[in-house]
Amino acid sequence: MQADMGPGLSEQAVVASYLYSARYEYSQAVLHNDNQVRVFPRDGEGQQALHYEIWTQPPSRVLPFSDRFGNQVNRVRAVEHHTQLVVATTGRVRLSTLAPYVEDVSIESLREVPESFEYTAATVLVDPLRLFELAGEVIGGATGLIEAARSVTDWVHGHIHYLRGTTDVTTTAHEVLAAGEGVCQDMAHLALAMMRAVGLPCRYASGLLTDQVGETHAWVEFFHPDAGWLAADPTRGRMLPPASDYVKLAVGLDYTDVRPISGTFLSKGAAAHLAAIAQVRFGEHESSMADALALLDDAHIVPR
Amino acid sequence: MVMRTVGEGRLSEWRDDHGRLHPHYAGVASALEQLGPEVLAERWRQSRRQVARDGFTFYLDPREYRTTPIDMLPRVIPAEHWAQISAGVAQRLRAINRFVGALYGDGQDVVPNDVVYSCDYFLPEAEGFRPPSDLWVHIYGIDLVHLGDGRYVILEDNLRVPSGITYQMKTLEIAARQMPEFAEGYNVLPYDVRETYLELFRSVAPDAGPDGPVAVILTDGKFGSAFFEHRYLSDLLGAPLVEGPDLYVGHDGRVYARTVDGDRAVDVVYRRIQDLEIFVPGLRDAYFAGKVALINGVGAEVADDKLVFLWVPEMIRRYLGEEPILEQAPSHNLLDAEERRYAHENLERLVIKSRRGYGGIGVYVMPDLGEETHAQVRALILSKPDEFIAQETLDFSTHVVYDEEGEQLEPRYVDLRVFAVQDGEGRVSVFPGGLTRVARAGSRVTNNSSGGLCKPTWVLA
Numbered sequence: 029m030q031a032d033m034g035p036g037l038s039e040q041a042v043v044a045s046y047l048y049s050a051r052y053e054y055s056q057a058v059l060h061n062d063n064q065v066r067v068f069p070r071d072g073e074g075q076q077a078l079h080y081e082i083w084t085q086p087p088s089r090v091l092p093f094s095d096r097f098g099n100q101v102n103r104v105r106a107v108e109h110h111t112q113l114v115v116a117t118t119g120r121v122r123l124s125t126l127a128p129y130v131e132d133v134s135i136e137s138l139r140e141v142p143e144s145f146e147y148t149a150a151t152v153l154v155d156p157l158r159l160f161e162l163a164g165e166v167i168g169g170a171t172g173l174i175e176a177a178r179s180v181t182d183w184v185h186g187h188i189h190y191l192r193g194t195t196d197v198t199t200t201a202h203e204v205l206a207a208g209e210g211v212c213q214d215m216a217h218l219a220l221a222m223m224r225a226v227g228l229p230c231r232y233a234s235g236l237l238t239d240q241v242g243e244t245h246a247w248v249e250f251f252h253p254d255a256g257w258l259a260a261d262p263t264r265g266r267m268l269p270p271a272s273d274y275v276k277l278a279v280g281l282d283y284t285d286v287r288p289i290s291g292t293f294l295s296k297g298a299a300a301h302l303a304a305i306a307q308v309r310f311g312e313h314e315s316s317m318a319d320a321l322a323l324l325d326d327a328h329i330v331p332r
Numbered sequence: 333m334v335m336r337t338v339g340e341g342r343l344s345e346w347r348d349d350h351g352r353l354h355p356h357y358a359g360v361a362s363a364l365e366q367l368g369p370e371v372l373a374e375r376w377r378q379s380r381r382q383v384a385r386d387g388f389t390f391y392l393d394p395r396e397y398r399t400t401p402i403d404m405l406p407r408v409i410p411a412e413h414w415a416q417i418s419a420g421v422a423q424r425l426r427a428i429n430r431f432v433g434a435l436y437g438d439g440q441d442v443v444p445n446d447v448v449y450s451c452d453y454f455l456p457e458a459e460g461f462r463p464p465s466d467l468w469v470h471i472y473g474i475d476l477v478h479l480g481d482g483r484y485v486i487l488e489d490n491l492r493v494p495s496g497i498t499y500q501m502k503t504l505e506i507a508a509r510q511m512p513e514f515a516e517g518y519n520v521l522p523y524d525v526r527e528t529y530l531e532l533f534r535s536v537a538p539d540a541g542p543d544g545p546v547a548v549i550l551t552d553g554k555f556g557s558a559f560f561e562h563r564y565l566s567d568l569l570g571a572p573l574v575e576g577p578d579l580y581v582g583h584d585g586r587v588y589a590r591t592v593d594g595d596r597a598v599d600v601v602y603r604r605i606q607d608l609e610i611f612v613p614g615l616r617d618a619y620f621a622g623k624v625a626l627i628n629g630v631g632a633e634v635a636d637d638k639l640v641f642l643w644v645p646e647m648i649r650r651y652l653g654e655e656p657i658l659e660q661a662p663s664h665n666l667l668d669a670e671e672r673r674y675a676h677e678n679l680e681r682l683v684i685k686s687r688r689g690y691g692g693i694g695v696y697v698m699p700d701l702g703e704e705t706h707a708q709v710r711a712l713i714l715s716k717p718d719e720f721i722a723q724e725t726l727d728f729s730t731h732v733v734y735d736e737e738g739e740q741l742e743p744r745y746v747d748l749r750v751f752a753v754q755d756g757e758g759r760v761s762v763f764p765g766g767l768t769r770v771a772r773a774g775s776r777v778t779n780n781s782s783g784g785l786c787k788p789t790w791v792l793a
Contacts, residue, residue: 059609060457064450089456093449096667096718103449107457142669145676149714281715292452294609 040126043078044238045313046275049116049320050289050304056297058113061088061106063291066234066278067117068100073249073257074128074271080119083317086110097231097285099278111297115289116320120312123238123272130255130268132172138227143251146281147229153282154217154232156224158202163225173228177250177260178267180222184215185265197283212263213283216246219262220282223250233259234286235276241307244288249279275308343480344743345407345731356408356792363513364405364734373736379404379510388502389560400499400560403733404507406514406788407746407768413482414521414791418762420484420658421752423648425472425760428489428635430651431644432468436461436631442650443643446667450718451640452688453492453633461620463629465756470532470627473497476658476748476766477728485726486660487747488685489641492633493604497525497751498564499786500767507788519793521764526568528753528761529602533569535756536625537599545599545625547571548589550579550612552605562604571602576611587615587624600625606633638687638721639665662724666717675713675722683723684709697776699725725776733770733785745771746787747778765789 048067069077080100082090088104095101106113138144150156156163166183170176191209201221204214216232223230229251237245247261259274260267278286293299305323347353353361364372379402389397409417434440435448436458448454473494475487508515530544537545549571551562566573574589579598582588588595601615601624608616608630619626634640642663645656664671664682675682679698686694696709713720732741750766768787769778778784
């Protein structure tokens with residue numbers, strides 16, 4: 029069973045620390061810059077949030093709240109004039125290393141779950157109606173929930189070629205299918221659209237891979253009536269990975285609900301998102317704003 | 333002549349449940365009868381000519397001025413109804429003012445942080461700022477509907493840039509000119525917008541000197557939808573109309589207006605635009621520094637968020653220790669899973685409103701919309717419920733408008749936007765009457781931009 033982290037599970041758990049840093053530059057002075065940040069640990073599904081901090085440069089007023097998915101959000105509003113904005117967060121989580129063992133149930137049993145009404149919805153990026161036929165074919169005769177989710181995950185992993193730079197944050201699930209290529213976000217959207225097309229409640233998960241330095245990762249969670257939300261990672265072709273594969277930061281219906289940093293600024297100039305980078309290490313590590321800036325210096329990644 | 337009324341609604345301002353004319357319309361009805369269709373048709377034509385001649389317009393994108401359609405048959409509000417409305421509006425204004433003060437002052441726990449912090453209109457830089465006289469809400473507009481029997485229900489609050497007071501005045505003025513017969517025998521409560529506004533200006537700029545404060549009206553220009561109102565107020569108040577580039581903040585931190593006679597220090601900026609910083613860099617900081625009075629100030633707009641609206645009754649209880657005098661439309665917070673489910677299951681009979689909308693933009697009255705729109709709105713509230721609220725659809729009152737071609741009275745839904753002013757000495761004035769907006773036939777949306785009419789509105793003394 030996938031279970032919440034109880035004291036009894038501590039032997040099968042690890043602590044991970046992360047540092048995330050993003051930098052924006054502007055061609056002219058920004059008068060105020062108002063953003064919602066969603067780069068904080070979530071609680072649940074094998075992850076326990078232990079700690080987080082956020083810094084910005086220039087300094088901001090930090091306003092913590094939760095969104096409707098229970099994601100921790102901090103709104104940061106900088107009103108000191110600036111031409112560069114750095115947003116950095118650090119956090120610590122305890123993660124279960126056990127892969128969940130769950131009995132499959134029939135897809136039929138999802139009919140009555142309250143999650144069905146919201147988590148099968150169409151969004152701008154995930155339109156299940158356009159994938160109805162394909163999803164039916166891919167799932168074939170599968171009657172089990174996990175079985176069906178696995179068919180979709182494997183199919184997306186096998187048919188979508190991982191390639192950077194051909195898609196962007198506005199690429200929809202059916203466009204990904206047509207292109208046959210994309211990044212983790214695109215594969216997650218396509219898998220979500222196919223799962224929703226056959227009535228599986230599912231959500232977009234955003235976080236960091238624990239075994240690397242890089243960008244945020246995206247995968248999928250589908251709803252199991254007994255076990256709750258279960259992970260499927262079409263990019264890596266993995267079903268029900270242990271929580272310790274990721275630091276989970278936010279969930280939503282699609283990418284637009286979990287954007288690490290989103291907001292508005294007031295300036296006569298234009299903005300360039302220069303870099304975002306994350307580092308995850310096992311164990312308890314303290315990080316500072318200086319570490320966040322140093323990490324950015326190492327970042328050669330210019331996100332899409 | 334017997335005036336026919338076609339398809340009257342269930343709750344009529346004009347007649348009671350038994351089809352009898354409400355007694356306070358006896359004089360108006362008898363004037364209609366006596367003048368007869370030919371005279372009425374001529375008067376209605378005259379009223380349209382005057383609307384056009386006086387430039388009583390609103391601006392619609394793209395690049396089109398429309399004359400404001402009016403119907404001169406007045407709405408008459410009995411004194412006992414008005415007593416309740418004016419007390420309820422004043423109470424609400426005071427409670428919202430207290431809430432905003434707490435929000436930016438010592439803190440508040442009436443509205444959850446999940447709501448306030450996710451609201452674009454919450455401005456952290458106003459935290460710790462204390463406006464003179466703790467006055468956050470100067471000019472307030474509130475939308476009400478009448479459910480019959482003196483039951484008035486609030487649909488929404490307008491705090492950023494409430495507009496329409498001059499539409500109320502101008503409609504009255506034209507009807508009084510073209511149809512003086514309606515008013516015979518009526519004793520209508522008067523009000524003085526000019527004196528009330530000037531008193532407000534004086535109260536927020538007490539150090540302005542013996543000649544009173546120098547006030548300007550900051551407009552977004554002649555392509556703003558309410559430019560008629562800006563110009564009218566400018567004439568009425570003797571306050572020059574300025575656009576963003578006409579104002580600047582000087583080295584002494586004060587605000588100056590560029591005029592043909594040189595630059596003049598300004599004491600009061602009555603702003604009719606929303607994004608101050610875009611139009612006049614530094615104006616907001618000058619306000620925070622106490623160098624200029626700003627009407628409306630900065631901060632109250634948080635209560636324009638239609639989700640914050642849900643907690644106003646609680647503000648009244650908490651900050652004033654009173655029970656709300658006026659009801660408000662039952663509304664649903666879509667950040668809450670149960671409420672979302674309810675909205676989803678009952679969508680066909682609800683009103684869906686954008687949290688950030690104003691002036692009828694982003695309002696979906698589902699019972700009045702077609703299937704295709706239903707599907708679109710359902711998709712919207714499923715994918716982005718945090719940007720909307722749901723409100724119960726109310727069966728509110730209709731009034732009659734005179735149709736000169738059919739020589740008959742036609743029922744239409746009407747609402748009431750009431751305006752109130754709070755000054756630096758804590759006085760609240762609620763202007764008797766308000767702007768009665770009439771929906772297009774078959775619709776419940778009453779905004780001018782949605783094709784509605786304005787009616788003169790009287791309160792009986």
